[in-house]
Amino acid sequence: MSRFSNPVRYVALLLTLAVPGIGLFAERAAMAAPAAKTQTVSIKMFAFTPQVLTVTPGTTVTWTNSDEDPHTVTANDKSFHSAALDTDDKFSFTFTKPGDYAYFCSLHPHMTGKIVVKAG
C-alpha cells in the first residue's frame, strides 16, 4: 500500500501542513506540558496552614518552615517525606495522581495536614 493511497487522508495531511503549523504545534506542546502549577503550605506556630489544601494533578506543593523549631513533612503512609526542616527550610513534592494524601510532622505528631488531589 502506497503512503497516499487513501485520498481522504492525503487531503487531511495537506490541510494540516497548510494551516498555520507553528501555532498548532505550540498549542499541542502546551497541552502536553502545561505551565507548572505550584501551591504553598506554611509551617508556623506548630501548624500546617492551610491544614487541608486541594490541588489539581501535577501541582507542586512547597512547604516552608517559619518556626524556630525544626519540623518534618511526612506522609502517613511514608510515600513522601522531607528531611528535618530548620527555620526557613523548604520542601517540595509534586502530586501527580488524584487522591487524599494525609501527612504529619514526625517530630510533633499532633501537627497534621492533608493534600487533596483532584482533577479541576
Place this chain on the structure above:
Amino acid sequence: MTEDLREGMSRRSLLTHCAGWAGAGALYTMTGGIASSISLDAALAAPPRYGKTKPFTFLQISDTHIGFDKPANPNARGTAIEAVEKIKALPFKPDLIIHTGDITHLSTDAQFDDAAQILSGLGAPVFYVPGEHDFLDEGQGKAFLSRYGKGTLGTGWHSFDHNGVHFIALNNVANLKPGGMAHLGDDQLAWLKADLASQSSSTPIVVFGHIPLWTVYEAWGWGTDDSAQALALLERFGSVTVLNGHIHQIIQKVEGNITFHSARSTAYPQPAPGAAPSPGPLKVPTEQLPSMLGIRTARFVRGNEPIALIDQSFA
C-alpha cells in the same frame, strides 16, 4: 563519694550545702509514695535512716540543644557550658548524671561531637535518653545510637541499678504516629514488663525519658499516648520517680505512688501550657533568661524516704 556522704558529711550539712546554691529553689520530697512540697527546714529536721539502700546524689541535665542559636538564646552552647561549670563546682560529686534528651538541636554529627566535648569531664557517668531533636537525622536515630546506644535495646532503652535504686531509661520519641503524642511502642513496653518483673515492690524506681509520661497538655503533644500501660506496670512499686525534659520548665504531678517531674532546659524556656498560641522557644528579656534555665540535683536517702529534688536556676 557515697561513703563520704554517709560518714564525712551529715545529711544536714549536705542539704545546707545544697541550700547554699539552690537559692529559692523548691524542694520536692516523696515519702511512702506521697509526694509533697515541704520546707527545707522540715527536710533537714527529718532524721536520716539507712537500710538496704545507700544514700547518694545524682543529677539531671536536660535539653541542652547544642546548635540552637535563635533569638530565644543565641548562645545555647555557652549556657550548656555554664551548666557543666555549675555541676563541676558542686560541693559534692553526684554519683551519676542523667541527660533527659535534646542533647543536640538538629542531630548533626558536628552537634553531637560538640555536645560530647562540652559534657565530657563531668566527673561522673552520664546516662542519655534521646529527645526528638536527637532523632531527626535521615537514619532516624542512627547518629544518637551510634554514640549512646551501646548496651541498650531497641531504640536505646535500658535499665541499671545504683545503690539499691533501679533506673529505667526510656525512649518515647521514635516512630511517632500521626495525630498522636510521644510513644513508647509495644516492643519497649514488653521489655519494661520483663525488666520490672524481677524487681521487688520495695525497690525505689527512677524512670527517665524525654517527653513527659503524663499528659501535661495534649494540644501541644506534651504527653505520651501509651504511657498508661507503662504506669500500670509501675503501680505496685512503693516509690516511683519519673523525670522528664522536653517542656523546658518545672512541672510536677502525683498519681498514686508515682511522682512526675519535668526539668528546665539549659538552652531556652518554653511557654507554660496553653499560655501561648504554640509551644516553641520563648523569647524573654535577656536579664530574665538565666532564671528560666537550670539543672536539677536529686538526693536519694533510703527506700521510701524522700527523694529530694533541688532545682537550681542560672540566676
